[in-house]
Amino acid sequence: MKSCQPIGAASKAFTWNPQYGKHSQAYVASKYRYDDRDGRGPYRLDNMTSPNPRPNMMYEWKGHASPKYGWRYSRETMQKLDEEGRIWYPASKDKRPYLKRYLNEMSGRILDNIWVDISPINSQAAERLGYPTQKPEALLERIIQASSNRGDVVLDPFCGCGTTIAVAERLNRQWIGIDISPTAVNIMKARVQKLGGREHPTEVRVYGMPTGEAELRELRPFEFQNWVIQRVDGTHSPKKTGDMGIDGFSFLEHAPIQVKRSDRVGRNVVDNFETAVERHGAKSGYIVAFSFTRGAHEEVARAKAAKGLELELVTVKDLLLGTSELVAPVLNRSVVDLPLPPARPKGARPTAEQLVESDQRSTEVA
């Protein structure tokens, strides 16, 4: 899954943007000891003397003699700082004035390689998607900002529910996310579709997801069930209802869904599902499978006539074609499903021209 331009060239140069965190309370208390109570907050005093001889900066300032090597600032800058109230004056003319450095204008503490200020995602977090190994966006934000700039390409080859790509998108990076699990890729798809705010939204291309019945038949049962529930933008069953034969619930009306990764699903399955739907207190439900027997359709008709139950038998083909009302509404972000491009033959490398062209294309996007 990627955000648009292919990338072919990797550069030997690397990007490192220092990141800043909050100073500790102890540091603030010991360093920022002054406060004029004028709303500008605490400040510390910084030396205004030049470390090297600067003849043109040697002048007397408001009765304070020039330091040995001169001041750090020109007379004009000194005047401006003074007008802004940014110079601290001692009571005695024998002592030196200092520059006021306000805490709220400082970038903070440069972060080193142990970060303890970002908490893991808790059960109440708004960004929580339920993916077991989901990382907090704040963490990825720091990593991406530290190691890339606008328009750069960010790659996460084990992307899970797509925290990296969601943050990369928000920070105006291009991105490529890879995951072996179609369930993870579907979560990423939904996540980027709901993202807004990017200045120039680009088309999202998803490569290699199952797009036909044959590929869906190959999925493991758990992945197949997830594919169906995600395709209809439904919710997964909690364990309790799962035990009753309900695998998920539809979007909006929240009707029970049972998923069967088989063909010729028959009367028995419908009969058992009726019981599950009734026990759940619902009036309608869906069974999804590759195909159904005539007996299954007859049982659906009987349940409607006898009990007023609205059961719908939905084939995988219906879901693929979007012909069932179960299929989720289309969201506004453009997302295109594409087959995997054929693998490059072993040993074949792109030409220098192709690499340059690819790199130029990648830097055009911001």
Ligand SMILES: C[S@@+](CC[C@H](N)C(=O)[O-])C[C@H]1O[C@@H](n2cnc3c(N)ncnc32)[C@H](O)[C@@H]1O
């Ligand atoms: C620890 S999770 C990543 C979580 C991610 N940082 C997030 O915030 O959601 C690791 C992911 O790697 C994927 N994975 C495992 N083996 C893989 C492989 N060979 N190729 C691609 N993805 C793989 C798993 O499906 C899983 O989603």
